[in-house]
Amino acid sequence: MTSTVLGARRHAWWRAVPLTAVLLCALARPVHAQNRVTPPRDYVSLDSASTARGGLLRPVSLRLQQVPLVRALEEIAMQARLSFVADRALPGLDRLVTVNLAATPVRDAMRTVLRDASLELLVGPNDQLVLRVRAPRAAAPRSRDALRLSGYVRNVSSGEVVRRAQLVVNGTTNREANEEGFYVLLLPEGEHQLQVRALGFAPLDTVIKLTESRTLDLSLRPRTVVLTAMKVEASKNERGDLDPKLPDMSVARLDMNIVRKAPPLLGEVDPLRSLTLLPGVSAASDASSAFNVRGGSVDQNLVLLDEATLYNPSHVLGFLSTFNADAVDDVTLYKGAIPAKFGGRLSSVVDVRQREGNIREFAGSASIGLLASRVIVEGPLPGNRGSFMVAGRRSYADAFLRLASDSSIRQNEAFFYDINAKANLRLGQNGALLFSTFVGRDRFAQPTEQIGVGWGNRSSTLR
Numbered sequence: 001m002t003s004t005v006l007g008a009r010r011h012a013w014w015r016a017v018p019l020t021a022v023l024l025c026a027l028a029r030p031v032h033a034q035n036r037v038t039p040p041r042d043y044v045s046l047d048s049a050s051t052a053r054g055g056l057l058r059p060v061s062l063r064l065q066q067v068p069l070v071r072a073l074e075e076i077a078m079q080a081r082l083s084f085v086a087d088r089a090l091p092g093l094d095r096l097v098t099v100n101l102a103a104t105p106v107r108d109a110m111r112t113v114l115r116d117a118s119l120e121l122l123v124g125p126n127d128q129l130v131l132r133v134r135a136p137r138a139a140a141p142r143s144r145d146a147l148r149l150s151g152y153v154r155n156v157s158s159g160e161v162v163r164r165a166q167l168v169v170n171g172t173t174n175r176e177a178n179e180e181g182f183y184v185l186l187l188p189e190g191e192h193q194l195q196v197r198a199l200g201f202a203p204l205d206t207v208i209k210l211t212e213s214r215t216l217d218l219s220l221r222p223r224t225v226v227l228t229a230m231k232v233e234a235s236k237n238e239r240g241d242l243d244p245k246l247p248d249m250s251v252a253r254l255d256m257n258i259v260r261k262a263p264p265l266l267g268e269v270d271p272l273r274s275l276t277l278l279p280g281v282s283a284a285s286d287a288s289s290a291f292n293v294r295g296g297s298v299d300q301n302l303v304l305l306d307e308a309t310l311y312n313p314s315h316v317l318g319f320l321s322t323f324n325a326d327a328v329d330d331v332t333l334y335k336g337a338i339p340a341k342f343g344g345r346l347s348s349v350v351d352v353r354q355r356e357g358n359i360r361e362f363a364g365s366a367s368i369g370l371l372a373s374r375v376i377v378e379g380p381l382p383g384n385r386g387s388f389m390v391a392g393r394r395s396y397a398d399a400f401l402r403l404a405s406d407s408s409i410r411q412n413e414a415f416f417y418d419i420n421a422k423a424n425l426r427l428g429q430n431g432a433l434l435f436s437t438f439v440g441r442d443r444f445a446q447p448t449e450q451i452g453v454g455w456g457n458r459s460s461t462l463r
Helices: 011-025 031-036 069-080 106-115 255-262 271-275 398-400
Strands: 001-006 059-068 083-086 096-105 120-123 128-131 147-155 166-169 173-176 180-189 190-197 204-210 218-221 253-254 281-283 289-291 301-305 328-332 347-354 362-368 372-380 386-395 412-426 431-446 451-462
Touching: 059 069, 059 106, 069 083, 069 106, 096 106, 128 451, 147 204, 173 180, 190 218, 204 218, 218 386, 253 255, 253 271, 255 271, 255 328, 271 328, 271 347, 398 412
Parallel strands: 083 128, 147 218, 301 347
Antiparallel strands: 001 083, 059 096, 120 128, 147 180, 166 173, 166 190, 190 204, 253 328, 281 289, 328 347, 362 372, 372 386, 386 412, 412 431, 431 451
């Protein structure tokens, strides 16, 4: 077995003898064992070597026609005055190559010659070049080795979904449940520590053992947080509460429990009016539920109820919104960077989601206000295969008009009503059928003046 050693510093050949002897001893072994050769720790691959090394940047010019591969490498090393070592028994050294290089750095020249070869160059601390068989690349993990864990995050007391809960797997993998409370995790087989966090709920820490893909609903217990005196401090070295890597910038979400505790207007809790308390949002007028976002006009806002568009989201000529707070579960306002799924909108998008109903037990409530009365009924579907919710609201200004002494006033009509309904039917282990509908109507009539106006909304969504 023979080796080739080239060096341009011929006046100092004795300095290269110890290094050459070590390299020849390391490489002097059978061809089939070349992949097991362990290079010195301070030798790195040519592809990962620093470009700041002067020896690798020396220009070389070469024109060779159908010469062995090892000769082309020797010529490049000789012109660059670099030491080069190659085991003659390496496969592919006798392959004929054609090289045409003009003022090309050594690093690029070596890459060009070795482009189709199963060999690679190692670079030493003094730019010594050693040729060896390319180490095999580790096979990428196959996607089919990952198991699928999916399901819903739910409220343990009512069974309703918890939207946008945060899931942390093994302390590193972060995921978020979507708008419907559904999550999907792709994990390898074995045990995994799962942490679930959501605002207003106690943290859930559990261990999941995966042997196959499965469906698992995660239940969170509501928790009331009582704050005492609180001191807020910050420094420039601390990380901000907004992650610049997340795409959902300029997004505001309303907690309906907090909205219901806000002072209502004439006894009516209005989600749209609550949006005007957020930065960048202003009310069009004190007598209207319409709002402007960052200087935009009212008609530049897209209002959705369970993914259905509401073109007239107001009652009583804009005094109240069409949203019954008892039937609303989540309100999200996109003030900027609006996702493409909502289409083009100049100002903002208001995404409102209705409640799915109590899946544990039947429940209901009713209330009487100054402008309208409300009632809501919810409970599980037969066979505990899902849940339903029905809510209604109606004003009774026309009832008081009939008490007037003037007959012309008693004939007038002025009222509004709206009905919200939603049903969630489970289909098998992984499926769900959701149906939601909304009907709202306003009526104003003055028969004596031959005036009669009616308007409203109707929408239905099946998912």
